[in-house]
Amino acid sequence: MNTAGTADVPARMGLDLTPFRGLRYDPDRVGSLSAVTSPPYDVVVRPDGLHHLESADPHNIVRLILPQAPTPGIRNEQAADTLHRWVSEGVLRTDARPGLYVYEQRDDEGMFQRGVIGALRLSEPSEGVVLPHEDVMPHVVADRAALMRATSANLEPLLLTYRGDGASGTTAVIERTAKHPPLLSTTTEDGFSHRLWAVTDPADLAEIHTDLAQRQALIADGHHRWATYLRVRGEHPSPSPWDYGLVLLVDTVRHPLRVRAIHRLLHRLPVPEALAALDGSFRVR
Structure with missing residues (x-):
């Protein structure tokens, strides 16, 4: 699926990431x-x-x-x-001032990524700005929407990837910001270290806004949360705070994501029978 930016998505249809008070x-x-x-x-x-x-x-x-x-x-x-x-x-x-937030995650095995957290203006899949690629379960969306209504909060960002140029624009602001002391830093028991910075300088915010306005994004994780955002937005006349949802955007040119296998094991199922059952529905290697 193409997630390229400037040549494929008009600026008026790109990502609109807004600062917020975390x-x-x-x-x-x-x-x-x-x-x-x-x-x-x-x-x-x-x-x-x-x-x-x-x-x-x-x-x-x-x-x-x-x-x-x-x-x-x-x-x-x-x-x-x-x-x-x-x-x-x-x-x-x-936080006293609205801003975007640079988030970093790394481990001892070489996994390292940085992205930017902000309030993203919501869009429908037909607009081609945020691209889902999985179905969702209605009861999960209903459950998450009820929690969101009760708390009036976005409690977890979803993960979006986009294809930047890996050096300038948003990525350049992220790299400059990460040279400063972080707002917070911790290592969780799974061995991952996490750091967070705030981006509040108007020039930096403008640079990110201009860059992302040329981009589209793919949902890497959080299809149910995205569907929840859209459901709750539809319940409120626009404009409202519900026109936006909390996201983490990662440039896959600079930080390619690792996709690991999700293994499934069916006990006592002979391999020939399993392959025969897939015949006509899947290509098997």
Whole structure:
């Protein structure tokens, strides 16, 4: 699928990434930043992984993205109450200035990527700006939408990739920004290190905006969250804050993503029978 930018997507139809005032943990109010992090909601292994995260710190974000209660309505109300309480107690603080955020992730095995987090103006697939390539399950979208309505928040960014030129524009701003001390830095128990910077300089923000206005993006992870954004946006007259969704954009020219196999094993299924069942539906090597 083509994700090239300038020649294929008119500037008026490109990505529109907007600065926002991030709501972030106050490091002085939590045990450690690594103890309050969580994998995406759909990656958390339940129930063991959920209990592990909840016990890591009373303010672990899993209490917002996967609240535990007898019914969906109570779960979502609990998440909203928890969010409001953490804000009122100063556990979560809103940044004073709107900005975009440079995010870096790396491990000891050579994985390294940087991207930019911002509020992206939503678009329909037919507009060709953000390109989905997976179907979604309606009940998951309904569940995520109910949580979003209750909390009035975008709790997790989805991951989008785009094809920049790997050197100038957004990537150049990211590289310059990463030379400064980060807002926060932590290493999670899986061995990944994470760093975050804010981009607030008007010239840098303008450079990113101009560059991304020529680009289109592919959803790498977060099809259900994207569908949720679109559903909730449709419930509110535009313009509204729901015209935007939280995303992380990564330039795959500068930081190619690694796609690993998702292995599936069917016990006691002879290989010849498995291949015969696929005949006519798939090409098998």
